[in-house]
Amino acid sequence: MAVITSQAPPKGDNSITVTDNRTGKTIVIPITHNAIPATAFKALKAPVPKTEDGIDTDDTANGIRIFDPAYLNTAAISSKITFIDGDKGxxxxxxxxxxxxxxxxxxxxxxxxxxxxxxxxxxxxxxxxxxxxxxxxxxxxxxxxxxxxxxxxxxxxxxxxxxxxxxxxxxxxxxxxxxxxxxxxxxxxxxxxxxxxxxxxxxxxxxxxxxxxxxxxxxxxxxxxxxxxxxxxxxxxxxxxxxxxxxxxxxxxxxxxxxxxxxxxxxxxxxxxxxxxxxxxxxxxxxxxxxxxxxxxxxxxxxxxxxxxxxxxxxxxxxxxxxxxxxxxxxxxxxxxxxxxxxxxxxxxxxxxxxxxxxxxxxxxxxxxxxxxxxxxxxxxxxxxxxxxxxxxxxxxxxxxxxxxxxxxxxxxxxxxxxxxxxxxxxxALDTSGAKIWRPRQVYVGEKLRDYIPMEQRAAKEIVDSKDGVKELPHYQSKRRLGAKL
Missing domain, CATH: 1.10.580.10 (Citrate Synthase, domain 1)
Known part of the structure; x- marks a missing residue:
């Protein structure tokens, strides 16, 4: 659990001190087994920015999220099973x-x-x-x-x-x-x-x-x-x-x-x-x-x-x-x-x-x-x-x-x-007290709020690549079937 403080702890304390430069707020997060809880950063909340649609897609009110694509440095569990020292092999x-x-x-x-x-x-x-x-x-x-x-x-x-x-x-x-x-x-x-x-x-x-x-x-x-x-x-x-x-x-x-x-x-x-x-x-x-x-x-x-x-x-x-x-x-x-x-x-x-x-x-x-x-x-x-x-x-x-x-x-x-x-x-995982369903969070970087447009009013979008949409695929039929249609 993070502690909100205005004064950093003494050098040598088993913790880290994080200051949010947006607000000046400082929190002290305890270190356990050389790890800190990601939820501690939820305490760093900044003023919610004003937007035209009133929706803050960055979810600023709920604190900072830790962004770690592909789990490069995120520990999802504590475990007693296997230990690897990658540097020593x-x-x-x-x-x-x-x-x-x-x-x-x-x-x-x-x-x-x-x-x-x-x-x-x-x-x-x-x-x-x-x-x-x-x-x-x-x-x-x-x-x-x-x-x-x-x-x-x-x-x-x-x-x-x-x-x-x-x-x-x-x-x-x-x-x-x-x-x-x-x-x-x-x-x-x-x-x-x-x-x-x-x-x-x-x-x-x-x-x-x-x-x-x-x-x-x-x-x-x-x-x-x-x-x-x-x-x-x-x-x-x-x-x-x-x-x-x-x-x-x-x-x-x-x-x-x-x-x-x-x-x-x-x-x-x-x-x-x-x-x-x-x-x-x-x-x-x-x-x-x-x-x-x-x-x-x-x-x-x-x-x-x-x-x-x-x-x-x-x-x-x-x-x-x-x-x-x-x-x-x-x-x-x-x-x-x-x-x-x-x-x-x-x-x-x-x-x-x-x-x-x-x-x-x-x-x-x-x-x-x-x-x-x-x-x-x-x-x-x-x-x-x-x-x-x-x-x-x-x-x-x-x-x-x-x-x-x-x-x-x-x-x-x-x-x-x-x-x-x-x-x-x-x-x-099941034997661990308080086991919860895994539910990673995301950082939303998509479109802002927009209104639904009826299909007949939408401008056609050119499909240059398959990432832009589905192209017409070839449908193969036998010569016998094609011949039957003649």
């Missing part, structure tokens, strides 16, 4: 460094840590794993829905559609049917659906792959590990086949899942908390988050890396490519990060995992181009000054390619583990 979950989790943990244990705050004891872990792996089956009608998708559907379209529909198969988990505070008052229901979603995410992913391959679905196996079961459902040739995925690849995928499980308030995670703040069911919120992850600026980045390296083609072409990047003739993918200003710690771990995958599947030829590109960029002052270091997407795509996954499946391999992070932030 450091990442930890609930206090545990990502390097330790990648080396010693598995995905389900890391998911438990993210969601419930601590590493589970053996009895807790055994029960947790049992429940998740025994909630991997999908309802028959949901399976039919996934099976009805086109073979050339993007796997993320299948994933989003499946989760959007999944809530219809759990009416007891829908606050719209059971009461708005269902997940606030009933933690058993919350935990049950967390388990359901985690268990079914890998099955939906595997089924989306089977649709792509035009192969029948393979039922999940509860006796396998999480990533191992997903590989089994994707690669087994027939129901009941005594097939077991390569242990090296299963472990590699587990590590990749740990690295992708959570990454603070990224686009898809903030979507989960934003949509979840309406108290909608978690299946709908996961579908919305998956849609956010689908975009090429988020979950599709590792796919873009592979296309870039394929386009470079050989080590000899790296210098010219980097020169073209500097001249803005080419785009550089897999380098730089919104948060990290140093090497992404996950990229170091993935680089080590790649050797295990290459041992099992053969060395990916593009790795030599990737290494040459990385070395050349890190030796070039232009890239170093801009703090463009390899991120997690740079190496993960090469591993997925070596494992034989198609390019359009890469976002799915991101989405499945990120479900754990989404659920952790969703649960944290």
């Amino acid at each position: 450091f990442l930890m979950h609930r206090g545990y460094p990502i390097e330790q989790l990648a080396e010693k943990s598995d995905f389900l244990e890391t998911a438990y840590l993210l969601i419930y705050g601590d590493l589970p004891a053996k009895q807790q872990y055994d029960l947790w794993k049992y429940e998740v792996m025994h909630h991997t089956f999908l309802a028959d009608d949901l399976t039919k829905l996934i099976g009805s998708m086109r073979y050339d559907s993007h796997p993320m379209s299948v994933f989003i559609s499946a989760f959007a529909a999944m809530g219809a198969f759990a009416p007891e988990a829908n606050p719209a049917l059971q009461g708005r505070n269902l997940y606030i008052n009933n933690k058993d229901i919350m935990n049950k659906n967390i388990i359901r979603i985690l268990g079914k995410a890998a099955t939906v992913a595997a089924f989306s792959m089977r649709v792509r391959m035009n192969r029948p679905f393979i039922s999940p196996r509860a006796d396998l590990g999480y990533a191992e079961n997903m590989l089994y459902m994707m690669d087994s040739m027939s129901e009941g086949e005594n097939y077991k995925p390569d242990a090296r690849l299963a472990r590699a995928l587990e590590i990749l899942f740990i690295l992708h499980a959570d990454h603070e308030m990224n686009c898809s995670t903030s979507t989960m908390t934003h949509v979840g703040s309406s108290l909608v069911d978690p299946y709908s919120a996961v579908a919305a988050s998956a849609a956010a992850l689908y975009g090429p600026l988020h979950g599709g980045a590792n796919e873009a890396v592979i296309r870039m390296i394929e386009k470079i083609g050989s080590v000899e072409n790296v210098p010219k490519f980097l020169a073209d990047v500097k001249e803005k003739k080419e785009l550089l993918f897999g380098f730089g990060h919104r948060v990290y200003k140093n090497t992404d710690p996950r990229s170091k771990i993935i680089k080590e995992v790649s050797e295990t995958v290459f041992e099992a599947c053969g060395r990916e030829p593009l790795i030599e181009v990737a290494i040459a590109l990385k070395d050349a960029a890190l030796a070039d002052p232009w890239f170093v000054e801009k703090k463009l270091y390899p991120n997690v997407d740079y190496w993960s795509g090469l591993i997925y390619k070596a494992m034989g996954f198609p390019l359009d499946f890469y976002p799915i391999l991101f989405a499945v583990p990120r479900v754990a992070g989404w659920l952790a932030h969703w649960k944290q």
Whole structure:
């Protein structure tokens, strides 16, 4: 809460002093965890300007707003889940460094840590794993829905559609049917659906792959590990086949899942908390988050890396490519990060995992181009000054390619583990006392008040570009139909 004062506090006080030069009013805002509340600026109110229509579109009477397009420096929540030091290239979950989790943990244990705050004891872990792996089956009608998708559907379209529909198969988990505070008052229901979603995410992913391959679905196996079961459902040739995925690849995928499980308030995670703040069911919120992850600026980045390296083609072409990047003739993918200003710690771990995958599947030829590109960029002052270091997407795509996954499946391999992070932030938000629906404000810069003009009195406006209005689109008809009109 801001304090209005005429005197600044002494130097060293844990606060900031802001003076509104329009009015001379001074407020003191306390600093907590190196952050200040944006609502404190509502105290800085200036006289409402007089306008011809009597409407102040700047809303001056309600104080100053903080304008921050794309959330470049706005904290929307306080969280205990993930911490990132972008300058040092450091990442930890609930206090545990990502390097330790990648080396010693598995995905389900890391998911438990993210969601419930601590590493589970053996009895807790055994029960947790049992429940998740025994909630991997999908309802028959949901399976039919996934099976009805086109073979050339993007796997993320299948994933989003499946989760959007999944809530219809759990009416007891829908606050719209059971009461708005269902997940606030009933933690058993919350935990049950967390388990359901985690268990079914890998099955939906595997089924989306089977649709792509035009192969029948393979039922999940509860006796396998999480990533191992997903590989089994994707690669087994027939129901009941005594097939077991390569242990090296299963472990590699587990590590990749740990690295992708959570990454603070990224686009898809903030979507989960934003949509979840309406108290909608978690299946709908996961579908919305998956849609956010689908975009090429988020979950599709590792796919873009592979296309870039394929386009470079050989080590000899790296210098010219980097020169073209500097001249803005080419785009550089897999380098730089919104948060990290140093090497992404996950990229170091993935680089080590790649050797295990290459041992099992053969060395990916593009790795030599990737290494040459990385070395050349890190030796070039232009890239170093801009703090463009390899991120997690740079190496993960090469591993997925070596494992034989198609390019359009890469976002799915991101989405499945990120479900754990989404659920952790969703649960944290609902558990937080006084959680409110998210409703960002805006700065209005549009037209002032104007009167409606009847259509016949409006002057025609020339449409020069699609931003100015809708142009007439071509409507194609078959020659048979056109011929019938003659």
